Amino acid sequence: MQLPSMNMTGRFARRAAITVASAATVAWLPKLATADCPGDNPRLQVRVYQYSGASDASAKGRFEVFRRLIGTQLEDIATAYRDQSGEISYVTKLKIDPPPNAPAHEDRFKDVEEVSSFWRLECYLELLRGHVIYIKDSDTLDVSTSIYLGQSADRNSWQKVDVRFPVQAAAVPVARFAYQFVTYYALAMDAKLTHRGTAYRTLMSKALEAEKSIDLRPKQEQDQLLTDSLQDMRKAFDQEVATLIKEAKR
Amino acid sequence: MKRVLIVLLFFVLSPSLCFASDRDLLKFLVVPFDGPKPLATSVWTVVYLQIWRTLRKAPDPNPSKLSFGDGLVDWDEVQPAPITADAAIERARKNNAQLVLWGDVYPYQSALSPRRGVRDDALVQAQLLLPQSAEPRAAKPETWRVTLHTATGNDEIVEADIPQRAYSFDTVVIPQTVADLYSQPWFLTVYRSTSTREPIGAIGDTFWARRHLNEWTQVELPGRKVGWVRLPKLDSSSSDLVNFCAGVIRAFRGDWGGTVAKMKLISKSTTASWLLKIDSYLYQALAKEKQGASGQDEIAAALALNPLAARVAIYAIMSKLAQYQRDKTAHKTEAAEAVLKQLRQIIDRSQELFDRDDPWYSHVANVVGDLK
Numbered sequence: 001m002q003l004p005s006m007n008m009t010g011r012f013a014r015r016a017a018i019t020v021a022s023a024a025t026v027a028w029l030p031k032l033a034t035a036d037c038p039g040d041n042p043r044l045q046v047r048v049y050q051y052s053g054a055s056d057a058s059a060k061g062r063f064e065v066f067r068r069l070i071g072t073q074l075e076d077i078a079t080a081y082r083d084q085s086g087e088i089s090y091v092t093k094l095k096i097d098p099p100p101n102a103p104a105h106e107d108r109f110k111d112v113e114e115v116s117s118f119w120r121l122e123c124y125l126e127l128l129r130g131h132v133i134y135i136k137d138s139d140t141l142d143v144s145t146s147i148y149l150g151q152s153a154d155r156n157s158w159q160k161v162d163v164r165f166p167v168q169a170a171a172v173p174v175a176r177f178a179y180q181f182v183t184y185y186a187l188a189m190d191a192k193l194t195h196r197g198t199a200y201r202t203l204m205s206k207a208l209e210a211e212k213s214i215d216l217r218p219k220q221e222q223d224q225l226l227t228d229s230l231q232d233m234r235k236a237f238d239q240e241v242a243t244l245i246k247e248a249k250r
Numbered sequence: 251m252k253r254v255l256i257v258l259l260f261f262v263l264s265p266s267l268c269f270a271s272d273r274d275l276l277k278f279l280v281v282p283f284d285g286p287k288p289l290a291t292s293v294w295t296v297v298y299l300q301i302w303r304t305l306r307k308a309p310d311p312n313p314s315k316l317s318f319g320d321g322l323v324d325w326d327e328v329q330p331a332p333i334t335a336d337a338a339i340e341r342a343r344k345n346n347a348q349l350v351l352w353g354d355v356y357p358y359q360s361a362l363s364p365r366r367g368v369r370d371d372a373l374v375q376a377q378l379l380l381p382q383s384a385e386p387r388a389a390k391p392e393t394w395r396v397t398l399h400t401a402t403g404n405d406e407i408v409e410a411d412i413p414q415r416a417y418s419f420d421t422v423v424i425p426q427t428v429a430d431l432y433s434q435p436w437f438l439t440v441y442r443s444t445s446t447r448e449p450i451g452a453i454g455d456t457f458w459a460r461r462h463l464n465e466w467t468q469v470e471l472p473g474r475k476v477g478w479v480r481l482p483k484l485d486s487s488s489s490d491l492v493n494f495c496a497g498v499i500r501a502f503r504g505d506w507g508g509t510v511a512k513m514k515l516i517s518k519s520t521t522a523s524w525l526l527k528i529d530s531y532l533y534q535a536l537a538k539e540k541q542g543a544s545g546q547d548e549i550a551a552a553l554a555l556n557p558l559a560a561r562v563a564i565y566a567i568m569s570k571l572a573q574y575q576r577d578k579t580a581h582k583t584e585a586a587e588a589v590l591k592q593l594r595q596i597i598d599r600s601q602e603l604f605d606r607d608d609p610w611y612s613h614v615a616n617v618v619g620d621l622k
Contacts, residue, residue, distance in 0.1 A: 065356050065373075069421070072354060072375055076418035079335040083382060083415050086605040172358075172373060173420040177523070198605050205558035205603075212524040212555070213420075245557050248599055 037155050040194040042090055043125035046074055046183070047097045049107035051143065053132040063132055066143045066165050069172065070128075070179050071100030077183060080206075088199045091187060094125070112160075119148050120156055125186050147179075149186040152240070155193050162227040171221040174214055178230060181210035185237055201244065208241055276387070276502050278495070279347035281338065283374065285355030288433060293355045293372045293424050295432040297492065300484055301351075303462055304496035306508060335416070339381045348387065348502060351378050351495065358423070372424040376491055378417040380498070391504030394536055396571045399578065400620040408614055410568045412501070413532045413561045419491040420523050428483045440469065440477035450477050490515075490522040497533055506537040513537070517551070528552045532565050542576075545569050563600035567614055570596060574621070590621055 037043060048071075054063040078094040098104065107129055109115045119127055130145035143165035151157040161182055165175045184207035191200040211234060214222060278301065283294040333341075333352055342350040353376030394410040432438075438453040444466050453469065460468040465485070466478050497512035516522045516530035531552040535545025549569050552562045570593040577586035597615055604611040 065358070068354060068356065069373075069375060072377075073418065075335075076377060076416070079377070079379075079418070080414070080416045082335060086608060172423075173521075173523075176421060197602070201558055201603055202560065205556055205560075208556055208558060209524040209528065216520065216522075216524065241558070248557060248602065 037120065037123040041123065042194050042196070043123055043150065043186075043190045044090070044093045045095050045097050045122075045124050046126045046128065047122075047124050048104050048128045049130075050104040051130040051132050051145075052107070053134075059132045059134070063143065067104065068100045069176060071096050073176055073180055074183060077180070077187075077206075086198070087196055088202050090196075091199070091203070094187070097124075115148055116158055119158055125149065125190065126183065145179075147182055149182065150189055150193070152189040152192060155190075159233075161229045161233050163230055164225045164227060171217075171224055174217045174221045174225050177210050177213040177217075178225060181207055181214065181237075182230070182233070184210055185233070204241060204244060207237065211237060275346075276499065277345060277347035277349070278499055279342055279345050279350045281333065281341060281350065281352035283353045283355045283376075284333070285372075286357060289357055289372055289429060290355040291434055292429040292432050293374055294353075295435050296424055296428055296484065297351075297353075297374065297376070297422075298435060299432065299481060300489075300492040301495050301499075302459065303467065303481065303484065304492065304512065305459065305499065306505070335377070335379060338377070338379050339383065342379065342381050343383060349378065349380050349495070349498065351376055353377060370426050372426065372429050374422040374424060374491075376419045376422070378419070378495060378498075380412065380415045382415065389504075390502075391540070392501045392536070394539065394565075394568050396568060396575060398571060398575055398617060398621065400617065401622045402620055406617045406620070408568065408571055408617055410564050410610075412498075412536075413529045413565070417494070417526075417529075419494070419526075420521070422489045422491050431482060432484075438479045438481075440471065440475075440479055442477055444478050444480075447480075450475070453479060490519050490526055493519075494522075494526055494530065497530065501533055501536065504540070506540050509537040510534050524555060528555050528559065528562065531555075532561065535565055535569060539569060539572050544573060546573070558603065560600070560603040563596070563603050564610070566596055567593065567600070571614075571618075590618075593618055 048067060051063055054060050074094060074096045078092045081088050081091045109118070109129070115127060115129070118124075127148040128145055129148070130143060133142045133144070145163045145165065147161050147163060148158060149161065151159050163175065163178045163182065165172075184203050188200055188203035188207055191197075191203055214226070280294070280298045280301065283290045283297075285293070338350045338352050342348070353374050356373040356375070358371050358373040392412050396408050398406045398408065400406050436453060436455045439449050440451055440453050442448040442450050444463070454471060456472055458470040460470055460476070462468075465482050466480055468476065468478050470476050493512050493515045497509050497516065500506075500508035500512060513530040513533045516526050517534070519527070522530070531548040535548035535552070538545040538548065545565075546569050549562070549566050552559075553566060556562060570589055574586050574589040574593060577583075577589060597611075597618060601611070
């Protein structure tokens with residue numbers, strides 16, 4: 001099954017794309033072939049591709065703002081552990097590829113199979129692809145991202161989650177918390193699969209703080225940004241956290 | 251290099267900028283924000299002045315005649331560029347600053363509504379670092395220390411550091427209407443008085459705050475010249491970022507009442523992140539314990555928000571240790587025994603949040619094992 005074309009434009013087309021993509025995610029869940037991220041090496045790189053639709057100067061500018069905001073957030077995750085020793089300290093090696101001030105990678109994937117193979121073979125924590133859409137009603141731009149990341153089942157299972165980026169400045173924190181939540185959860189799942197128990201709990205704890213921060217924002221801002229696939233991921237995460245809390249209280 | 255010195259009610263005795271010693275001084279370095287000029291400079295000026303407005307040398311009223319020493323909000327004029335955490339720490343080290351704030355500014359169009367159109371605002375993405383390496387101060391009031399009398403007859407000390415040393419704040423929106431009022435701090439007009447509004451010059455690059463009065467601040471300039479600066483709309487756009495930085499500064503200066511006041515704004519804020527709320531409760535707990543009261547309500551609030559965070563577990567353990575010692579000192583033997591039981595339970599339950607060989611956890615577990 002293939003993703004709908006990334007070149008679709010218009011609000012309704014985008015919504016349709018997200019809905020189809022969410023359904024498609026379920027179909028992609030079957031495990032893929034060989035183990036490719038060697039041994040217990042953690043996944044610590046996030047790769048960003050040039051988004052479709054970011055062709056004219058205005059769209060390019062908005063895309064670069066998005067990259068800076070998301071890029072600094074990922075760098076901040078690494079910075080948060082810079083003074084810490086012990087198991088969690090490996091997270092300081094988290095990198096964004098390319099750095100926010102360098103041109104993004106060209107997106108040449110033909111289909112989802114290619115994306116998934118690349119994710120497995122190159123040992124990335126996340127791959128970020130997306131599109132920028134002009135919204136005529138408000139004369140603004142909207143950025144949507146598909147994040148490809150792992151699952152807690154095993155190191156070769158992957159999933160896709162869609163995150164939107166806002167047209168209003170006030171809604172930027174929700175988007176940043178959403179990206180932060182997804183990244184912390186991706187790191188946590190990988191830590192669990194690579195047998196880093198303390199790091200797993202620490203990263204789940206951080207993911208929890210990011211996830212709960214989404215709920216603090218006005219519902220109107222949340223509704224603009226939260227996609228079905230992200231909400232599904234939150235449900236899975238909440239269950240995992242509940243289990244951890246239950247274990248801690250025993 | 252331009253530098254601004256802002257010390258509440260601090261009087262300079264000589265023309266040079268003298269302090270007793272860096273060992274007595276808290277320094278907060280605000281690196282100029284990166285972004286398109288002049289917007290980035292204006293936004294940086296707004297945030298800088300907002301933090302400056304929160305400094306105080308003593309509470310008001312001050313029946314206990316407290317003094318929190320000298321505070322300095324400082325900047326260097328090195329080109330901002332997108333700096334890394336390592337570069338920020340290096341700047342903090344060179345400036346002997348305990349806290350360093352830096353950030354990026356993005357012009358951002360806010361779509362108000364189809365009718366009202368689009369407004370250009372500024373988004374600020376700021377980071378705060380409190381590096382352990384840059385620490386010339388002799389006293390560190392923000393360290394939580396509990397001394398315990400163990401069964402072996404020895405005194406054992408357990409210390410806890412501040413909750414975290416790196417923060418990435420939520421993006422803050424600075425309305426263009428506010429940013430436009432502040433081009434650079436040193437361009438602010440100084441007036442003879444708030445009523446006559448007779449200008450007596452620009453503020454320059456060195457000034458001391460004496461007191462704040464609504465949107466006015468009384469300043470002292472070199473040569474003992476005194477005047478007032480007007481800072482309109484500044485407090486109205488104040489943010490969780492500013493309140494949190496102010497709360498941390500106050501904790502670092504041992505201003506515990508002031509810490510609680512600022513951190514309460516965060517815990518009650520409708521916009522602060524979960525992370526900031528948790529840490530605001532922990533700072534409130536620290537402040538209350540430093541004043542001899544129990545911070546357990548605040549720690550319970552932090553635990554309710556995140557029962558999986560090691561930093562919350564550390565503060566929960568510290569609070570119980572302090573309670574145990576208070577009960578012991580007051581010869582409340584039964585109460586102390588009950589607290590000790592709870593303490594052992596918390597230590598057992600939080601074991602998985604720490605590395606197996608975590609030195610802090612191992613030390614606490616050993617010390618508590620020796621208590622009776």
